[in-house]
Amino acid sequence: MCINFRTINKAQILSLNLTPPQFPYGEESYPKDNSPILLWMNGRVEWRSAQFGLLPSWSKDKDYKAETHNARVETVDRKVSFQSAWQNNQFALVPMQAFYEPRYGTTAQSERWRIERQDQRPFMAAAIYEIWREKDETIYSFSLITINADAHPLMNQFHKADVEKRSIVVMPRPQWKRWLQADHRNAKSLLQDIDPTQFHAYADARLITKTPSLNLDLF
DSSP states (O other), X not given: OOOOEEOOOHHHHHHTTOOOOSSOBOSEEOTTOEEEEEEEEXXXXXXXXXXXXXXXXXXXXXXXXXXXXXXXXXXXXXSTTTHHHHXXXXXXXXXXXXXXXXXXXXXXXXXXXXXXXXXXXXXXXXXXXXXXXXXXXXXXXXXXEEXXXXXXXXXXXXXXXXSOOEEEOBOOGGGHHHHHTOOTTTGXXXXXXXXXXXXXXXXXXXXXXXXXXXXXXXX
């Protein structure tokens, strides 16, 4: 699973030949934080500021209590929280510099580990999104798709030994548009393991702290 990732800055967005979004967001994202995501809307790719943790469109309460920051690929098409977004082909990409997972050694204390590309270039994670509306309020939200990683040479080292290993899905650039425009009947075929030859992981000694929202123009 993934509940914390590092967002990309303006320079990195420009390096991907994308126009930066015109809204503020934090350097790191945790559940309930707003982060930039890419959607296919109005016949083009568009940015949206979206809450990390999907809020179903049918929810009567915007403070939805279920943990929806990750959506398991095995059940995303039938779990009540995610079913509508999946069946309505509401696919998104979440740009990242890195994401974080806990790694346990011989003690019960975990270390925060950072997973990133070896060349330190930004990447896109596969997600689904939802739009919640009530009167004059509109909330975009998203969940990161996860797949089993028990046998993955990089991702199988995180979380406790008796817990199933999971990983987000990094979408290769040639597949970005295909994922955003995918049909739910064949979308799962686009979800592949992280390439272990392109990514590495290491202990991140920084404290896990939430940072205030920053304006992109200050990066």
